[in-house]
Amino acid sequence: MGATHEVTNQPPPLTGYDVFGADAALVEAFDRYGNTGDRVELESLGRLAGSAEAQRWAVEADRHAPVLRTHDRYGHRVDEVDFHPSWHRLMRAAVDHRMHAGPWVDAPLSSHATRAAKFVVWSQLEAAHLCPVSMTYAAVPALRTDPAVGDVWVGRLGASYDPVLRPPAEKDGCLAGMAMTEKQGGSDVRANTTRAEPVDGLGAGWYRLTGHKWFCSAPMNDVFLVLAQAPDGLTCFVLPRVLDDGTRNALRLQRLKDKLGNRANASAEVEFDGALAQRLGPEGRGVATIIEMVAATRLDCVLGSAALLRRSVAEATWHAAHRSAFGARLADSELMRAVLADLALESEAATALGLRLAASVDRADDPHERALRRIGLPLAKFWVCKRTPAAVAEALECLGGNGYVEESEMPRLYREAPLNSIWEGAGNVQALDLLRVLAREPDAVAAWRAEVEAAKGQDRRLDDALASVTSLLAGGDAGAAGQARVLAGRMAVLLQASLLVRFAPPAVADAFCASRCDARHDVYGALPAGLDTAAIVHRATPVLS
Template structure:
């Protein structure tokens, strides 16, 4: 909608003291903790790519595409007018434009093509695009994440990887052999089991050229992807399979979309309930080891699901800062009010610490990572996904409050951010699943616990609050009978201690001190509790 030259002089009053629409900004160059962090973690070689997407992602035009894609959600066409199955999902043109933007900037594949720093660059790319629209980042993430699992089959990787390497978007519904580029999805959970995928009942029966699947999946996002990784019970046990939308002979593969989910948020992204009915598939990895195979994909998607809440918080902060710079109350701009400055600085602290953690984890995913980093990637990612997604809903609510009543209405972006905030805490393993997964990893591989503790212990003596938190962690670990019941507390303490340690290692002193003072103390979790005015000013200068 064209909103040029709106009338401010109305019949009954003059419209004044209103923040203007957020202008174009640079999502990379205007984010100091981001470009500092990319350089620190080894991603500086990718700065031209990051600058290019940053310019686009912060533009009003791309932000408008996000609004259009969410206001016009995808629509299922299960049948044609003669009653024949179509199983098509139609998206608004804005969705396709955003997908094209992400693919052309390599959000879905750049990590695997770079010699070094590719995973750090991927996290930065995703972080910027998610701020404009989170829904398209789901298929981009799954397409990025499929590589480790796909490489369990030399034959399948040889066919699909060249199509994944293309920095282009091809939404055509046709066999992959006729396409320029492809996207991937994933379908694991079923009605009766949810996260307990070993309870799956979908069957896989061997035939001469592969397997035929019979069963259902309760959640399948991005159902118009070209192929999916899925789990089914083969004679050897739960196994991983690749399901293309088209058979090798060019005929439709039965991939029956029953309905689209009516979700709280994430409206631009279609999430479907599907059925397999003699659906052709190829095995991926050893039969009977489906979880072990697909976990390579899940590990990658979990990192992205830890990045997403930080991106949401960043965009909410950008909006809150813009509003407070242009809105006056009680004789001065909101941002000049001491308490509001404290709130905004505390929010900036949350974003910077979250970004510091996910960028460090991205480095642990790089090829050639040492043993400590491999353990950090394994358990640190689960901890980060758990904790950062707990912070995001509260944060977006606080940012909404900064805008007052105007932030609560749908014309504002804030309600969309708020509805989006819970999704990544549920997908790819909800909170309890993640915390128990961390405990299992500690039990099976004690080195993973030591990898985390060594990072924290390296900063021992640099802040009393961190030393107390480390003692609390170690104390709980000596009481194994309490660990399962208190797994969430352990994950929270580890996450915040990791963030503190990373900030103390090489972050600005004011930021590190503020984090330890505000998050590792007993002062509670309400934003606006910073006590040092120098910390407030330093954080706002970096925001």
């Protein structure tokens, strides 16, 4: 080998580590809220997520995007999507680890906080396949609003991964999706035009749906919660992909979206040609029914963004620990340390808030927890998901040119990063939801305040910021739509700060409050002087197990 092929000063791949155990913020949050009995499973999931084999599945699933087959060779419609085997490997692992329904169907043995920790670990590997997993998890509370229709489906979601289209009763396990968005309106679902007409002779509650959906992800799932206009208004329906008698329901996949990221997952445009569906909940109450599902998917958007942040920080800190420039390790450069520490703060705060909200699902009998979740979800969905793309871009830059090359993880993370802020209610929709809470739900506002005040007296900057947001809330502009993002951002940061002040190491809490409570946070790495960035970066840097 000639001297020109000598490779020096290139970091080793971040492979062969425990993604869970190497993430101190996640481990501590899990210890606070999760089931201690599940720790062994989380560690083994973490090792799988950090293994070379699973990392290869992620790359393959992303590179070999799903392919739509509308017809068979004789011209019959089949409307199937073919996935790379690695997609199925990822899906099987997610279902085996019960991320798709576990806490609902396995309670009290499993908890939402534990499942959230698994979700953060596993979606660091490959985010796209978590879409059907997340929709299945989220479908359960909506299905349970109407047990006469929903219970049978909840019972079918629990078992193992079975990707073949078959009658649902014969399957080892079913997965659920949702179809709300139409061409003329996504956020504004009341603009839906898909029609639902009652059918005689099939028993109560069956309808035929005619219309289209502009986005319907994971169209190979077995059942979809669909919104359509019934005689008495917008209504939620349960639409099986294959009917009990084995015939395919009249759901036509028109094409798959060619997406910026999330490429392993299929997102289809679909048409319903008189497709059979069962009503879930009363006619005219479609939004109220499906909102139960949307609340749960919004939590997963926060957890998914926390995962993207953490993977980005892991890659960036790892690179800086193993790369030198101008005679010194990058991680020892004061300026690089400020960038890495700032990114680590963002990641820690996202993880702490995501796990806190997951724990509130476990404690849903407690009015404070219900109220906190009501206000915390739009705040976290708005803020965490919106902060993520800029943070991932900054982390990518920490790897220099290597970060811009497809062989690194960073391009996949970068392409995925904006998505959580778009689906399940884009940023403005979350901010407007916050205004609704402020106007109509004083218990939720009180729960936010109580949660922030739990850290009262421990950090002057947090106390001052709470006083300042309190006067904003009392001011005349608090209900103005133009101020909604300002309020959402500040209220979310205070929730994060309160969690970090109470539970994170002093260096983390101090830097978070110094950089975010009383100051406008512009670019990453522009931290105030005097912070212990070395301790923050050390804590965030993964070690091989």
